[in-house]
Amino acid sequence: MQQISKRVRVLTGGAALVALGAGAFGAVSADAATPAAAPAAAVKADAKNKNTTTSTHLTIDAATKAARAALDAAQKENRRVSVAVVDRNGNTLVTLRGDGAGPQSYESAEKKAYTAVSWNAPTTELVERLERAPQLKDIPGTLFLGGGAPVTSKNAPIAGIGVAGAPSGDLDQKFAQAGVDALAE
Numbered sequence: 001m002q003q004i005s006k007r008v009r010v011l012t013g014g015a016a017l018v019a020l021g022a023g024a025f026g027a028v029s030a031d032a033a034t035p036a037a038a039p040a041a042a043v044k045a046d047a048k049n050k051n052t053t054t055s056t057h058l059t060i061d062a063a064t065k066a067a068r069a070a071l072d073a074a075q076k077e078n079r080r081v082s083v084a085v086v087d088r089n090g091n092t093l094v095t096l097r098g099d100g101a102g103p104q105s106y107e108s109a110e111k112k113a114y115t116a117v118s119w120n121a122p123t124t125e126l127v128e129r130l131e132r133a134p135q136l137k138d139i140p141g142t143l144f145l146g147g148g149a150p151v152t153s154k155n156a157p158i159a160g161i162g163v164a165g166a167p168s169g170d171l172d173q174k175f176a177q178a179g180v181d182a183l184a185e
Helices: 006-031 058-078 105-119 123-130 134-138 171-181
Strands: 080-089 092-097 148-153 156-164
Touching: 058 080, 058 092, 058 156, 058 171, 080 105, 080 171, 092 105, 105 123, 105 148, 105 156, 105 171, 123 134, 123 148, 123 171, 148 171, 156 171
Parallel strands: none
Antiparallel strands: 080 092, 080 156, 148 156
């Protein structure tokens, strides 16, 4: 066994005493009779102060109804699709993968729904905007292909419906619109 020099023992012991002393000082300081800072005055957040807002959201029942209507419309035309409904913030509320829908259709439907609600426009219209502003396609989470339709209340977007898997964006768009239309019934 190797012996530790006197100098190393003194330095190690000194460091230990400093650490112990700092801890004791911190504990004593924490218990001192110094009064705590006064709590910040509570700010009342309400509509009267105009510092809150209320937003409209689809219920899960309405989102399910819309998704089912979109899937039913596709099935009537023997199309195998996936359907997604997202809320105003792009969070997925409902997804339905139809029998035989391709593996890519699930994610594509969510992205189309997100894109429609984000821009408050059908994704078929947004495809046309890409010609003027091609950098739009670089926005994360978006997909500029036909098949996404916004759901609005008082002209504000509250949800998006996305359909993917049909052989064309026009068909996907038609089925997504069937989901929106079902909410008016």
